Amino acid sequence: MTALRTLPAQLLAALRALVVLTVLLGVVYPLVVLGIGQVAFRENANGSLLEVDGRVVGSDLVGQAFTDPGTGEALPQYFQSRASNAGDGYDPTATAASNLGPEDEGLLADVEARRAAVTAVDGPPAGAGVPPDALTASGSGLDPHVSPEYARLQAARVARERGLDPAEVDALVEEHVQGRVLGFLGEPRVNVLRLNAALEGLA
Numbered sequence: 001m002t003a004l005r006t007l008p009a010q011l012l013a014a015l016r017a018l019v020v021l022t023v024l025l026g027v028v029y030p031l032v033v034l035g036i037g038q039v040a041f042r043e044n045a046n047g048s049l050l051e052v053d054g055r056v057v058g059s060d061l062v063g064q065a066f067t068d069p070g071t072g073e074a075l076p077q078y079f080q081s082r083a084s085n086a087g088d089g090y091d092p093t094a095t096a097a098s099n100l101g102p103e104d105e106g107l108l109a110d111v112e113a114r115r116a117a118v119t120a121v122d123g124p125p126a127g128a129g130v131p132p133d134a135l136t137a138s139g140s141g142l143d144p145h146v147s148p149e150y151a152r153l154q155a156a157r158v159a160r161e162r163g164l165d166p167a168e169v170d171a172l173v174e175e176h177v178q179g180r181v182l183g184f185l186g187e188p189r190v191n192v193l194r195l196n197a198a199l200e201g202l203a
Helices: 002-040 105-122 148-162 166-175 192-202
Strands: 049-052 055-059 189-191
Touching: 049 192, 055 192, 105 148, 148 166, 148 189, 148 192, 166 192, 189 192
Parallel strands: none
Antiparallel strands: 049 055
């Protein structure tokens, strides 16, 4: 009988806890986090969107392909991003890696095909290797960066296609090299979207 008499009280206490926690964790906490993000990290909180001439051209957190919409062929006048296995390429709803091992025949074939394509288009100097990130896809499939080496390899082709001074394009690449995070995390990198946006300013 005691349990029966206290059941309504227990249910009422549980309901009060549900309401309080819903308000705190479902309303107050998200609003506080949103407010902090908008004040202290506004650009990041809003997706790190890049605008050119008042038009959003992408996010510098998500890679994108610089290809012809009709043929899907790489546009030679732009720096090219790292390969992507996310959906049809750089699809945030299908972010994924191939999960193929280093001895997988399919992966090895892809690497060799990419090596041939990069060599044919950008022709690394004799004795110079093709940067690894030009041959492999990123783990997320959304990597917005390439290595400085890969960007430098593409500079001569971009300058030639646009009729620009190669030294000017080389200097632009160096301006966009980002160092290691906090000076020791990760590797130096170049954001391809930001580099191509700056490139448009030279043409």
